[in-house]
Amino acid sequence: VPQGELLVLLGPSGCGKTTTLRIVAGFVEASEGRVRLGERDVTDEPPYRRNIGIVFQSFALFPHMTVFENVAFGLRRRRRPEAEIRRRVGEMLDLVRMEPLAQRMPRQLSGGQQQRVALARALAIGPDVLLLDEPLSALDAKLRHEVRQEIKQLQQLSGITTVLVTHDQDEAMSLGDRLAVMNEGRVQQVGPPEALYRRPANRFVAGFIGRGTFLEGRLAGEGRFVTPSGLVLACAAAAGSAGATELMIRPEAIEAEASDADAAGANVLDAVVERATFLGPTVEAALRLPTGEMLAAEIPAARLAGLGSAASLAPGAAIRIRIDAASAVPIAADGT
Numbered sequence: 001v002p003q004g005e006l007l008v009l010l011g012p013s014g015c016g017k018t019t020t021l022r023i024v025a026g027f028v029e030a031s032e033g034r035v036r037l038g039e040r041d042v043t044d045e046p047p048y049r050r051n052i053g054i055v056f057q058s059f060a061l062f063p064h065m066t067v068f069e070n071v072a073f074g075l076r077r078r079r080r081p082e083a084e085i086r087r088r089v090g091e092m093l094d095l096v097r098m099e100p101l102a103q104r105m106p107r108q109l110s111g112g113q114q115q116r117v118a119l120a121r122a123l124a125i126g127p128d129v130l131l132l133d134e135p136l137s138a139l140d141a142k143l144r145h146e147v148r149q150e151i152k153q154l155q156q157l158s159g160i161t162t163v164l165v166t167h168d169q170d171e172a173m174s175l176g177d178r179l180a181v182m183n184e185g186r187v188q189q190v191g192p193p194e195a196l197y198r199r200p201a202n203r204f205v206a207g208f209i210g211r212g213t214f215l216e217g218r219l220a221g222e223g224r225f226v227t228p229s230g231l232v233l234a235c236a237a238a239a240g241s242a243g244a245t246e247l248m249i250r251p252e253a254i255e256a257e258a259s260d261a262d263a264a265g266a267n268v269l270d271a272v273v274e275r276a277t278f279l280g281p282t283v284e285a286a287l288r289l290p291t292g293e294m295l296a297a298e299i300p301a302a303r304l305a306g307l308g309s310a311a312s313l314a315p316g317a318a319i320r321i322r323i324d325a326a327s328a329v330p331i332a333a334d335g336t
Helices: 017-025 067-077 082-095 111-124 141-158 169-175 193-198 203-208 301-306
Strands: 006-010 052-055 129-133 161-166 178-183 186-191 213-216 224-226 232-234 244-249 254-257 268-278 282-288 294-300 318-323 328-332
Touching (some): 017 129, 067 082, 186 193, 203 213, 294 318
Parallel strands (some): 052 129
Antiparallel strands (some): 178 186, 254 318
16 A cells, blocks of 8 residues: 555455454454565564554544543553643644544544544554544444545545545545455455446456446457347447456446437437436436346436436336447456
8 A cells, every 4th residue: 555545445244354454453463464564564563563543433432531631542652741742632633623622521522523533543643554444334424424525634634544444335435545345355456446436357346336237248349249139239348358248337328318319329229217216416217128138327317307308217218328338348257
């Protein structure tokens, strides 16, 4: 993990994310491999010698200590001078906008405020690495969105190398400079969020990151995919996709077209609406093609309104769509 990066370990429950984090922290002994912080091998060192800051899922604030004393705890354990402690705690509380609440007890704080104090406590010791274990799971949806933006800003301001564990895709995509998708104890793919979303390395990553339709079939020459029903679709010429047996189509890659759209165009198809759900900015629709395949579409509501068809996505309604060929990605049989 490069200096200053925020890496997210993402995957389903039980895939090994938290175990990996606990190995880095020193709470779990590694059965093989080494843990290095820069040039320093810390594999055999106890947690307190690794200079790592940790924020737990439950925040783990000391209930009998004030906000100030919670943040000062690690510095006092390191026997820092009192003047330095007061200066450093003040800096951290100012960074997380909690300085006015320095004398409050944890029970007097909201969930979001407790999260900020936990972050300030972890950063106060000047750690080489910050580890965040599902730091937002205890917060409600609205607060989770606000606090994750604060975490990203704090990480960028401090410049500290950070590893965050989550199973929440939105959280991972919004926070991570890079994502490491894990499954059954193994890293499946590492890269920037957009790269994993648009060019997944295998079927697991494709299905775990975002949503999509997966059509069975085969490649028929570069840039063409054929399903068993005979449907031919133009697709991305993805590297390593020889022998592809599935085609991934993201919901937003399906565009609604006017009724007089050119039916001879690439990937322009007639479809029938099976069901549709209005979600404000978008309409989620399940569409059935004449050849029998089902597609999951996410169509901007404004686009439908512009076509005068916002009210026509009722079950049984006919609609003409276009599938963006660049966003239709072949997934190879061997999982690459």
